Amino acid sequence: MKPGARNLITDVPGLKVGNAQDDRVKSGTTVVLADQPAVASVEVMGGAPGSRETDLLAPDKTVQGVDALVLSGGSAFGLDAASGVADALRAAGRGFAVGDVRVPIVPSAILFDMLNGGDKDWGSNPYRALGAAALETVGEDFALGTVGAGTGATTAELKGGLGSASLVLDSGHTVGALVAVNAFGSANVPGHPHFWAAPFEVGEEFGGLGPCPEAVPLTLPKNRTLEALNAKANTTIAIVATDAVLTKPQAQRMASVAHDGMARSLVPSHTPLDGDLVFSLAIGARPLEDPASDLMLLGHAGAVCLARAISRGVHAATPMAGDTLPTWTQEWA
Amino acid sequence: MKPGARNLITDVPGLKVGNAQDDRVKSGTTVVLADQPAVASVEVMGGAPGSRETDLLAPDKTVQGVDALVLSGGSAFGLDAASGVADALRAAGRGFAVGDVRVPIVPSAILFDMLNGGDKDWGSNPYRALGAAALETVGEDFALGTVGAGTGATTAELKGGLGSASLVLDSGHTVGALVAVNAFGSANVPGHPHFWAAPFEVGEEFGGLGPCPEAVPLTLPKNRTLEALNAKANTTIAIVATDAVLTKPQAQRMASVAHDGMARSLVPSHTPLDGDLVFSLAIGARPLEDPASDLMLLGHAGAVCLARAISRGVHAATPMAGDTLPTWTQEWA
Numbered sequence: 266m267k268p269g270a271r272n273l274i275t276d277v278p279g280l281k282v283g284n285a286q287d288d289r290v291k292s293g294t295t296v297v298l299a300d301q302p303a304v305a306s307v308e309v310m311g312g313a314p315g316s317r318e319t320d321l322l323a324p325d326k327t328v329q330g331v332d333a334l335v336l337s338g339g340s341a342f343g344l345d346a347a348s349g350v351a352d353a354l355r356a357a358g359r360g361f362a363v364g365d366v367r368v369p370i371v372p373s374a375i376l377f378d379m380l381n382g383g384d385k386d387w388g389s390n391p392y393r394a395l396g397a398a399a400l401e402t403v404g405e406d407f408a409l410g411t412v413g414a415g416t417g418a419t420t421a422e423l424k425g426g427l428g429s430a431s432l433v434l435d436s437g438h439t440v441g442a443l444v445a446v447n448a449f450g451s452a453n454v455p456g457h458p459h460f461w462a463a464p465f466e467v468g469e470e471f472g473g474l475g476p477c478p479e480a481v482p483l484t485l486p487k488n489r490t491l492e493a494l495n496a497k498a499n500t501t502i503a504i505v506a507t508d509a510v511l512t513k514p515q516a517q518r519m520a521s522v523a524h525d526g527m528a529r530s531l532v533p534s535h536t537p538l539d540g541d542l543v544f545s546l547a548i549g550a551r552p553l554e555d556p557a558s559d560l561m562l563l564g565h566a567g568a569v570c571l572a573r574a575i576s577r578g579v580h581a582a583t584p585m586a587g588d589t590l591p592t593w594t595q596e597w598a
Numbered sequence: 599m600k601p602g603a604r605n606l607i608t609d610v611p612g613l614k615v616g617n618a619q620d621d622r623v624k625s626g627t628t629v630v631l632a633d634q635p636a637v638a639s640v641e642v643m644g645g646a647p648g649s650r651e652t653d654l655l656a657p658d659k660t661v662q663g664v665d666a667l668v669l670s671g672g673s674a675f676g677l678d679a680a681s682g683v684a685d686a687l688r689a690a691g692r693g694f695a696v697g698d699v700r701v702p703i704v705p706s707a708i709l710f711d712m713l714n715g716g717d718k719d720w721g722s723n724p725y726r727a728l729g730a731a732a733l734e735t736v737g738e739d740f741a742l743g744t745v746g747a748g749t750g751a752t753t754a755e756l757k758g759g760l761g762s763a764s765l766v767l768d769s770g771h772t773v774g775a776l777v778a779v780n781a782f783g784s785a786n787v788p789g790h791p792h793f794w795a796a797p798f799e800v801g802e803e804f805g806g807l808g809p810c811p812e813a814v815p816l817t818l819p820k821n822r823t824l825e826a827l828n829a830k831a832n833t834t835i836a837i838v839a840t841d842a843v844l845t846k847p848q849a850q851r852m853a854s855v856a857h858d859g860m861a862r863s864l865v866p867s868h869t870p871l872d873g874d875l876v877f878s879l880a881i882g883a884r885p886l887e888d889p890a891s892d893l894m895l896l897g898h899a900g901a902v903c904l905a906r907a908i909s910r911g912v913h914a915a916t917p918m919a920g921d922t923l924p925t926w927t928q929e930w931a
Contacts, residue, residue, distance in 0.1 A: 266816045310854060310855075310857075312851055432816070449894075454797070461797070463809075464787070464794070464809070464810065464814045465814070465816065467816070475811075475813075476796075476797070476809040476810075477797065477809075478808075480808075481797045481798070483599045483765070483798065483800070483902055518645055518870055521643060521868065522643075522866070522867075522868045522869065524643075524857075524861070524868075525860075525861035525866070525867055525868055526861075527858075528857070528858035528859075528861035528862055528901070529861055529862055532898075533855070533858070533894070533897070533898040533901065534855075534858055535854065535855045535857075535858055535897075536855065536894045536897060536898070537851055537890060537893050537894055537897070538890065538894065557870060557871065560870050561782075561866070561869045561870050561871060564866070564868070564869060564870070565865075565866040565869070568861070568866065569816055
């Protein structure tokens with residue numbers, strides 16, 4: 266296994282990513298657009314999720330393909346981003362056909378970035394426009410760090426951000442991950458520049474420092490106080506994607522096991538205050554040769570990609586006015 | 599946080615553990631007995647679970663306490679172990695009262711150890727008797743490694759085993775984990791003696807080697823071939839327990855986040871061929887002071903205990919006649 270050409274989720278052919286952000290609000294939105302409706306699923310593992318259109322992803326539900334997935338800041342207000350995306354997709358003729366109406370299927374999840382130093386006293390909800398703006402920018406290349414849904418994201422000690430990574434398997438299948446890292450926990454070992462996910466790093470994609478050489482205390486990062494807990498400024502939301510042909514139940518397994526990537530890159534993760542959630546997306550271009558081993562390898566690759574994407578997102582964050590936390594580069598480079 | 603006096607799940611007061619095994623069958627059973635009915639929950643994350651009495655653990659279901667939990671080898675045949683435990687508990691007057699009948703509540707999960715070199719050509723199912731025998735041995739001290747449900751367990755490169763670990767939190771709450779490690783993946787970094795969970799090791803409880811100093815290949819252990827896949831010789835089953843007062847929904851969150859401990863100690867974990875499952879158990883002796891932060895810390899501690907317990911179980915395995923894999927000690931000590 267090695268990364269694809271871009272080391273981004275867009276190494277999966279047929280997927281495009283767009284980002285939009287509002288620096289004053291210190292928040293933003295990320296859209297993943299599938300050229301054709303793609304099989305999708307979701308697994309929610311955190312205790313405080315915020316989402317829309319996730320019920321239709323259950324294996325027994327009728328809709329078999331989604332048009333786009335949206336990750337957004339803004340807590341529950343950010344769910345409006347998907348409305349902006351859905352309206353624009355309808356105008357473009359995309360969507361599930363019901364008679365002569367088309368209903369774009371746009372599952373979405375949000376993160377809480379409402380206490381990050383940005384101006385949240387908006388007159389009208391800005392996320393519908395951010396969703397539409399993100400959709401207008403979709404392409405195969407995009408920046409990591411302080412962009413899109415990662416714009417206002419934070420972790421325990423450092424700014425969070427938007428991350429991505431990919432792997433091409435020996436079977437020829439491509440797997441990619443995209444994530445907005447806004448964790449209660451920490452992607453770096455507290456007090457050290459080293460990332461928890463170091464064993465899974467490819468090259469120097471998040472600094473190349475290797476594992477932390479010192480013994481790691483089991484206590485939590487020092488600023489994870491009750492005050493921080495009550496701020497509930499958390500939630501890591503992600504997408505793992507593949508070009509494989511998957512059924513909805515197979516896609517659900519891929520979303521489920523991808524949470525291992527959060528566990529390996531964020532400590533703690535999946536807390537009662539994180540709405541940690543992973544969507545999976547299968548564009549259906551390359552059949553599985555052996556369903557058992559291929560699905561196992563796709564799931565493993567998704568977990569590894571997500572761990573790397575999380576670390577890359579934190580590593581790539583850049584400073585903005587009014588930040589409440591330093592970036593990894595400010596603190597450690 | 600530091601381990602309790604025994605560094606075992608029985609550091610949680612009111613819990614006792616018993617083990618029984620059949621060396622010829624190369625399999626066995628582990629029972630956790632609660633002195634009083636305890637709040638319990640479960641989270642299934644693997645693709646191939648085997649279980650009984652897990653539906654009643656859902657938050658909306660009526661029964662609020664379980665008498666015992668059973669982990670067993672024997673694949674679906676091993677579910678009989680819980681029958682032996684239930685009969686013995688009824689004889690002892692334990693169980694959920696329905697009129698003047700008592701029905702012991704004994705949720706159970708099994709692992710697949712049917713291709714491990716043992717003699718599986720039994721005349722009659724041996725697991726009912728193993729369950730009853732395990733219950734007879736319950737106490738606060740017990741051995742780790744090749745005992746009980748870990749007797750016939752394997753991982754990718756090395757024998758698996760029965761593991762346990764505990765932590766006492768600053769709040770005074772105790773958390774413990776118990777696990778039968780029978781993973782498709784590997785608890786050690788493939789080709790190295792170092793454990794994936796090294797960052798979470800306390801002292802030298804599984805060798806004290808620290809993290810693997812070499813770059814880790816992203817490929818899977820070399821013997822994870824299609825043949826191994828088809829053997830489906832997998833599944834890691836665990837219990838995390840605490841003396842805290844938890845509701846069933848709170849216990850469910852603790853079971854869910856404990857899977858992070860599998861992700862951090864087994865690579866890959868939660869594959870389509872692993873029935874990876876975690877029970878949680880709250881004996882209800884010590885109230886939460888702050889539900890948000892205490893539940894978060896209990897969950898984090900459970901995940902850390904489970905990662906350590908998994909590594910300890912593999913580290914403590916001992917050789918038996920007919921083994922198909924070496925123990926950690928045979929290979930690396």
